[in-house]
Amino acid sequence: MSAPLIRVLVVDDSPFMRGVLPPKIESDPRFKVIGTAVNGRDAIEKTLALQPDVVTLDIDMPIMNGIDALKEIVRQSTSSVIMLSARTEQGAAITLEALALGAVDFIPKSRGVERIHEKLLAAVEAKTQRTRSASPRPAAAVRSTAPPRAAAGARLNAKICVIGSSTGGPQALQAVLSQLPETLPVPVVIAQHMPPNFTKALAQRLNDTCKPKVVEAEDGMTLTKGTVYISPGGMQTRVTATEIKISPDQGESLYKPSVDVLAESARGAFGKNVLGVMLTGMGGDGAAEFAKLRKLGGYNISQDQASCVVYGMPRSLVEAGGADEVLPLDQIGARIKSALGC
Template sequence: MPAGSRIRVVIVDDSLVAREMLTQILTSDPDIEVVGVASDGQEAIDAVARLKPDLVTMDIHMPKMDGIEAVEHIMAYTPVPILVVSSSVHGEGVGRAFDALGRGALEVVKKPEPRDWAELERIGSEIIRRVRILSRVRVITHIRGKLRPPEHLPEGPVHAPMPHVGGSAVVAIGSSTGGPSALMTVLGALPGSFALPVVVAQHIADGFIPGLVAWLQTGCKLRVVPAEDGARMEAGHVYFAPTGLNLEVDGATLRFTAPERGQLYIPSADTLFRSVARTHGRHAIGVILTGMGADGAAGMKMMREAGAHTIAQDEETSTVYGMPRAAKEMGAASTVLPVGAIPAELVAMTSED
């Protein structure tokens, strides 16, 4: 998208009311232009091919062709950033929204509805913010990255020895844009006998953590749950930070903490990683997956300096190579891997004597 030009958006939703609400919200920003609308998946495919927008907002449940099939086709033939706008925050329908992310959509947000008038300004501001950010993402044809050998980086400014990884106590993961599908790839390949607890800070719209957890559980042998303040971690469990709060690890106990003033990303991967570095040092493993920005890089560097093994997802398999790039450039990552190779690396590390 050329600098200074308006962001061109196509809105896809079978509800006229929803299309009009989204149009009102988006066009309230002078830098956004709605160049087309579609009421089903096939119309969406045709509109994207014809109009070549900078971003598409995509509903899921539609007649003729649903949003899942439309996302899959668009990402295969005319790739463009896609923001899923879903009314399914809870229940079975939310899994379909995350299925769209697995096919190449970037993020999911709650659809504004007439009953949301009291919160419309907040919801609208969040949608505009996401559109502005995601429209700048360079997407490619959605094909899974091929595995390739690990890229081992030079030690850099590390002051503590690498851990005896067979004595690891916890795996900490930070992820953002593109994270749900990357998490499914990583967590879904871990065996039910995986010997460590896993803690995750995933940036996601408010209200979607329960749906993300339920969706991931359908493809995972580990038990995937929302974290609870004060709960003790157990091996073979995956704990997700809540939206609106930070998650910290205090020994074997999970703690919720309030965001710091001006904190941009909530929950914070930096906060999670720093707590793991303090309490587990070299007996921890840190992983940064796809995501925009630099959240997690400083915290992962602290983990590496404490002796933890640290892994960053590679550029080729990252939806957005922001967080992993920052970790690599800061010297926080001891290893860079394609996302499909990370599970085997985790299993190998935790199997060492």
């Protein structure tokens, strides 16, 4: 018996986008566009009437904009929302606001609308995860096959902290970094799956709301303790023992930035003295290199299933035997503090 089609509502005031997106979405036979809407008010009405699995929601629309529509859709329905965002600094900042309000992910408006099917699948997984979390009978957790090597709360001899995240990552990073002090004893380098411009806006937003200094990483920056570096979108980030290296992707990964690429460089530069943290996201990026870090003597913390927007990257790490601890999101920041002795 074939799986039911994933039902999508397309919302955009542009006739061009309403003409382009449906056939693009339906080019994958798993998806069916069940309707279109021309503004935010129309989006709310059709979401409640049609009950789509996923809504693709433009931001800048007449009558009611996408942000105001998002608030009502999140409040009144179980549909997951993916924002369509302009590739500008202003568009990036508004998109991050939408993510904070409950949008699952976003797609930059561009010719071809990059990775749309992957994003839609992640949004469906997020809807399933919300339903699972709300159930009175929690789903069984996937447990790591790795034996514990340190008592909970133990201090570690880490010289760098590497964090990987994707779908749901901006909100998870906010939750984690907001628990960290200004005086971190090591640098923190983050690979969040996100395109150019958006990582700069993310760094600015986190810097404005969290105690540690947060910057978008640049090639040649010195690795400084107490600073959090966001890997720039569209590029690959590596670390040496003293600095950050940014370079165009040379076919290393589908993801730019890639958690695997960053973690591999951290392993080469710092050996076993790496604290790895894997947060919410679809797919398995980072699991292979985090597992190698652990085998070498590094230490990894993975977000648990119940608190993930999408339990993909953490699941892959746990199943690979690379997770030393599996914790809910609201405990990860505190555990990083105790691990680093701050």
